[in-house]
Amino acid sequence: MDNFFFKKRAQSVLVLSLLIVISYGSILITEFDVIKGLNSIPNAIIWGVTNFYPTRESLEKLPSILAKLQETILISIAAASVASVFAIVFAIFGSKTTKVNGILSTISRGIATLFRNIDVAAWAMILLFSFGQSSLTGYFALFFVSFGFLTRAFMETIDEIGVQAVEALTSTGANYTSVIIHSVIPSSIPQILSWVLFMIETNIRSATLVGILTGTGIGFSFDLFYKSLNYNAASLVVLTIIGIILTIEFISNYVRRVIL
CATH class of the missing domain: 1.10.3720.10 (MetI-like)
Incomplete structure (x- = not known):
C-alpha cells in the first residue's frame, strides 16, 4: 500500500514538474512578461466595467x-x-x-x-x-x-x-x-x-x-x-x-x- 501511494505521489510530482517546464519554456519562447500581464488585469477589469455595457x-x-x-x-x-x-x-x-x-x-x-x-x-x-x-x-x-x-x-x-x-x-x-x-x-x-x-x-x-x-x-x-x-x-x-x-x-x- 505504501509503495502504491509512493508511485502515485511520484507520478503527480513528475506531471507537475513537466507542466512547469512546458509553461516556463513557452514564456521564454513567446517572451511573455508575466509581471506586466498580471498588472494589466485590474486595468482590463476597469475598462470592461466602464465601456462594455449597453446604453440607450x-x-x-x-x-x-x-x-x-x-x-x-x-x-x-x-x-x-x-x-x-x-x-x-x-x-x-x-x-x-x-x-x-x-x-x-x-x-x-x-x-x-x-x-x-x-x-x-x-x-x-x-x-x-x-x-x-x-x-x-x-x-x-x-x-x-x-x-x-x-x-x-x-x-x-x-x-x-x-x-x-x-x-x-x-x-x-x-x-x-x-x-x-x-x-x-x-x-x-x-x-x-x-x-x-x-x-x-x-x-x-x-x-x-x-x-x-x-x-x-x-x-x-x-x-x-x-x-x-x-x-x-x-x-x-x-x-x-x-x-x-x-x-x-x-x-x-x-x-x-x-x-x-
Whole structure:
C-alpha cells in the first residue's frame, strides 16, 4: 500500500514538474512578461466595467441584433436536424450491433471520425473558398461538424442496446429492416433526441465564431460593432447571446428530463 501511494505521489510530482517546464519554456519562447500581464488585469477589469455595457443608443440596435440572432438560431437548428438524419443512417451502418458488413462499418466510422475531428472554424475557412461569405457557408460548416459528432454519438447509443434485442427479433424471422425499425430505433430514440438537443446548443455557441468568419448572423454583428469601436452595442450582442444560450439550455434540460 505504501509503495502504491509512493508511485502515485511520484507520478503527480513528475506531471507537475513537466507542466512547469512546458509553461516556463513557452514564456521564454513567446517572451511573455508575466509581471506586466498580471498588472494589466485590474486595468482590463476597469475598462470592461466602464465601456462594455449597453446604453440607450445601443438599445436602438436591438431589433437588428435580434434579427441576426434569429438567423443564427435557425441555421444552428437546421444544421443539427438535417445532420441527425444522415448521422443515424451512417450510425446504423457503422454500429457493431447493426452493421451490414465490416467494410461498410469501417467506411462509416472513418467518415464520422474525419468530419468530427476537423474544427468548425477550419470547416468555415475551407468552405469560404467555395461559397464565400454567406449563410450557406456557416450552415455547411455547422452541418459537417454536427454530422461527425452525431454519427459517433448515435453509434455508441445503438451499441449500448446490445445484441440481445437484435438477436431476439432475428430469431423470430424478422429481416434487417424490421429489426432496425421495430427494435433499434425505438430503443435509441430518447438518447438520440438528447444528443440532437445537445448539438443544437453547441451549434448556437459555435455559430457566433462561424458568423465572424463568414460575415453572417450574430457573429457578424458583434464583429462589426467591435471593429467600429462601438463597444456598447457589442456588449449588447454578447448579452443577447448569453441570454439565448441559457434559455436554450434550460429548454433542452427540461426536454431531456421528460424523454429520458
